[in-house]
Amino acid sequence: MGLTLQGFLDLPSVRDARLEEAVAPGAPDLAVRWVHSSEIYEIGPLLSCGDLLLTTGLGLAGVDAGARRHWVRELAARRVAGVAVELGRSLPDLPAEVRDEAARQGLPLYVLRQVVPFIRICEEANGAILHADAPRLRMVDRVLGEVHAALAAGGGTPEVVSCAAAATGGPAALVTRSGQLVAAAGVGGQRAAERLLRRPAASAPVRLWDVEWGAVLLGTGPGTDPAGLQLLAARLASVAAVAVGQSGAGSPGAVAAPLLSDLLADAVPGTRELLVRAGLAGFHPSPEARVLGIAASAPDPRQVLASWAHLAVSAGLELLADRVRGEALGLVAVPAAANRPDPAGWLAAALPEDNAVTTVGPVVPLAEAGHSLREAHDALPIATLLGRGSVVTRDLTLLRLLGRLDDRALTRIVEDALTPLTAWDAAYGSDLVRTLAVHLRYGGSRTRTAEALHVQRQSLYQRLARIEALLGRPVDDPTSHEHLVVATSAVSLLDARARQSAGVRRRR
Structure with missing residues (x-):
């Protein structure tokens, strides 16, 4: 413990000065930071909290009562530990207004009746402070x-x-x-x-x-x-x-890309290093926040990064993003909110497309940020192939699995389940396979399916009746639902691959 106000009062030099209490302190164990002596009137702004002032009152002798009260208020505002006034030639007696204002402000005030050189008091008091330190x-x-x-x-x-x-x-x-x-x-x-x-x-x-x-x-x-x-x-x-x-390198702007690259390679050894490096990159999610990895493919990744930054600022999100090997990668921390029960879906809808394909990984705690980022990045080729815009990776789970198969295997799946429909579409130019795919995607809702296909509900009913007649079973039959979902997904992959191949041939 350093020097307290009571300890100051007990110093031999202070006792020799015959100190008397004019305004009692609220707490005698108040810490004294340093002891100063000064005669200038404007001393208040130069003092710090805990300082103690010794003065003869020379600066107060030639001013009126209002100025003296102001002097006391300035000292109290600085939260000084106390003031000791030596009575003598400058101030034969302690002015009543000084005592009154000190009592009002709660400023400890003392008078010194015997002349003791202030240098002696300061040396003794400040020596005790230094010794305690x-x-x-x-x-x-x-x-x-x-x-x-x-x-x-x-x-x-x-x-x-x-x-x-x-x-x-x-x-x-x-x-x-x-x-x-x-x-x-x-x-x-x-x-x-x-x-x-x-x-x-x-x-x-x-x-x-x-x-x-x-x-x-x-x-x-x-x-x-x-x-x-x-x-x-x-x-x-x-x-x-x-x-x-030591956990990062260079400036903050040079930290994000290496961290994202290491997360992508699962090369960040633990949560501690992740926290340190994320903080170096300016990424500070709250402990309650959940993190999502995002990845985007675009002609100009800088434009994507700029749009992400704009969304983060406008929505109050923490964002860590940079360009890694020609792609835009990032982590977004979404605070828990009642109006965001599905943070991944909300983020996918909020992200501007900007001529880009963007994938949003699963919601995870910060410690698993690398998993979400890898999921988003791994789903990006399929999303790009299908031209999906902004999409949550969970919506691509089946397509990612099917994407591991070659065209021959996918064609066999389609033929086993949908040959009657593909033959009808080829013969009559209809759109039964796509109608079935949309109907399954919307959970069998005829209203939403008709809206998505931009057809009248009666036309949809006719198409569904034709599909059921050709397949020989209801399209909503639970026993065949998975088979049809897989087959229609295989069709979308085959069509996307065909478009990609045609585009490559045209560029050649």
């Missing part, structure tokens, strides 16, 4: 030495917090700007970790490239005090920035 400084230097040694031996962020926890006997943590826990030590369990995140005894921001990446959090331990913990947190934050920076 010495153990803190030694503790901080010891911890920093241990951290530097650990980093030199190949350690990282876990060593930063473990050294702090070992020295203080209390919990320590490193968190991202959004509160994601990167590393912790000395934390007894989940509840203790949550308490540290909510109300740390000391904290300091970790900054890289002039951007706030996260923070060092410290909890109380045996023999620690708030001032010592805050000093340690501030010094650790600088070292933590180095440890965090």
Whole structure:
């Protein structure tokens, strides 16, 4: 514990000055940060919280009562620890308005009846403050030495917090700007970790490239005090920035693409590295948010990235995106919201197409972001082949499986299930296969099927009747539903491949 207000009053030099209390402090254990002496009237803005002022009142002698009250209010606004006025030639007595205003503001006020050189009081008081700080400084230097040694031996962020926890006997943590826990030590369990995140005894921001990446959090331990913990947190934050920076390279703009590339290759070894590198890239999803991978194929990926950034800003989403091997890849963090029960479907509908094909992966926690990104990327070729615009990967599951088959295998599936329909369409120029595919896609809803095909419902009824007659069974028969869905999906793949081949031949 440093010098308190009561400790200041007990100093020999202060007792020699025959100090008398004019306005009592609210708490005698109020910390004194530093002791100053000054005679200028405008001293208030130059002082800091916890400072104590010694004055003869020379600056108050030539001003009126209103100015004196203003002087007291300025000192109170700076939250100084107290003011001691030496009575004598400048102020034979303490002005009543000074005493009254100090009482109104809750500013501790004292008078000194005996002349004692202020330099003696300042030396004694500030020496005591420095002496109290010495153990803190030694503790901080010891911890920093241990951290530097650990980093030199190949350690990282876990060593930063473990050294702090070992020295203080209390919990320590490193968190991202959004509160994601990167590393912790000395934390007894989940509840203790949550308490540290909510109300740390000391904290300091970790900054890289002039951007706030996260923070060092410290909890109380045996023999620690708030001032010592805050000093340690501030010094650790600088070292933590180095440890965090070792996980990335270059500037923030140079971090996103390598991270996305590593996620695509499943080469990010754990959640800790993911959190660190995502934070370096400016991606700070909240702990409650869910993450979706997105991938897009477009003539100009930069245009896609710009449209994603615009959506993120307008919808308040966290976005990490960049161009990787000619494709636009990204992670989007969607906060939980009652009006978004299906974040993937919502995002697919919200994404502008911009002459691009975009796939949206499944909703996952941040730790599984790589899985969602890989799903989105793996589904992109099928979505591009089919020209689907923006689509959720779950809607392409069957098509992705069928896409592993060659044309011969797909043709056999179609022939086994749909030969009567394909023959009828070839003979009469009808559209029965497509009608069946749309009908199955909309779950057998005749209204939605008619709207999608842009036909009257009576025309749809006639088509469905023809289909059932040719197949010899109802189109809504549960026993044949899967067979028909697979077959119509195979048709769409064969048609898409045929269009692709024709396009290649035309370009040649």
